[in-house]
Amino acid sequence: MAFTQTLFQIMPVTIEDISKQLGVSISTVSRALNGKVDVSEATKERVQQVAQEMGYQPSAAARNLRRQRTEKIGFVFNTAISGISDYFAEIIAGATTAAEENGHNIVLYTNAGHSPDELLKLCKAREVDGLVLVWDHVPATVIDPLLEEALPFVILGRRVNHHQASYVSPDNYNGALALMRHLLDLGHMRIGFIDRPAMKLTHVDRFAAYRDALEGASIPFDPSLVIATDGEQSNNQSATYQLLDLPSPPTAVIAFHDLIAIDALEAILERGLHVPRDIALAGFDGLSASLLTKPSITTVKQPLRKIGEQSVQALLCFLANNKQQPIQITLPVQLEIRESTIG
Incomplete structure (x- = not known):
C-alpha cells in the first residue's frame, strides 16, 4: 500500500x-x-x-473537450508590451480579476497581432474561447474576417466605426476637451498639440476636442501649433523642439499621451525653460510615470483597470449567449491637475 x-x-x-x-x-x-x-x-x-x-x-482538458470550451481568453497585441508596460499593468490587473472570477485564464499573444493572416490562424486553431484585441487601430479589413470566423472578440481601449464590432474605450473626446478648457481657463491662447495620427479614431477624437475648444474660445486654429510624431522618443523631442522654435511659440503644450509628454518635458528642460512658468505641459492616459516626473505632469486619467475588467466581461457575455448584440462601451475619464500646469 x-x-x-x-x-x-x-x-x-x-x-x-x-x-x-x-x-x-x-x-x-x-x-x-x-x-x-x-x-x-x-x-x-x-x-x-x-x-x-x-x-x-x-481532467480540465477532457471536460473542456466535451464542452467544446478551453476556458481561456486570448489577449492579442500588435505592439511590443515593453512599450506599453505601464498602461498594460493596470489593464491586465482588471482583466485577470474578471476572468478568474468566471473560471477563465488569460493567454497573451504578442505575435498573432502582427498581421491579419496570423490573427486568423489563431481564430481557426480555436486555442481560446475568445479574443481581446489590444491594438493601436483595428481596421474593417481585420474586423470583417474575424466576424466571419464567429470567434467572439472585443477591442480594448479603442473606439471603432463598425456597427458589428464590440469595444470598451475611454472617453477620448471629453478628456481632451477637459484638458483644453483647463489650459484656456489659465489664460493660455497659444496651445500646441503633439499628435499621433497613426492612432486613427483616438487621434480623431482628441484632435476634434482640441479644435472645438479653440473655436469655443474664439481662438483661430493655427496649424503650425500641431506637430505629428510616431511615438519614438527622439521624434517626440523633435516635435517639441519644432514648437519651441516657432516665431511665436506656444505657452502650453498638450501631448497625445503621457509617454510623449515625458519626452517633451525633457526637451523643454534641456532648453533651460521652466515648466509651467515658461510653458505649461499636459499629457493623456494617467500613467504612473507621469506622476513621478519633476514636475509631475497634468493628465487625463483613464480607468485602465476598469477597461480591462469590462473588456473581459463583455467577451464573457458573448460566450454565454451567441445571440448577444455588439457591446460598445465608452467609459468616463478624469482630469488630474498637477505641477506641470499650475506649479
Missing part, C-alpha cells in the same frame, strides 16, 4: 485507478463522479471518498 500511495503522488490519478481500487467498472466511476442519477447514492459516496483519498483531480 505504501508503494501504491507513492505512485499516486507521482502520477496523476485517473478514473481507471479508482476503478481498480474499488473493483467496479470505469463507467460506474465516471457516472458516480459526474453525479448521474443511475448510480446509487451509496456508490457515489464510496467513489467520491476513494477519489478524494487518492488525490484524484478531474
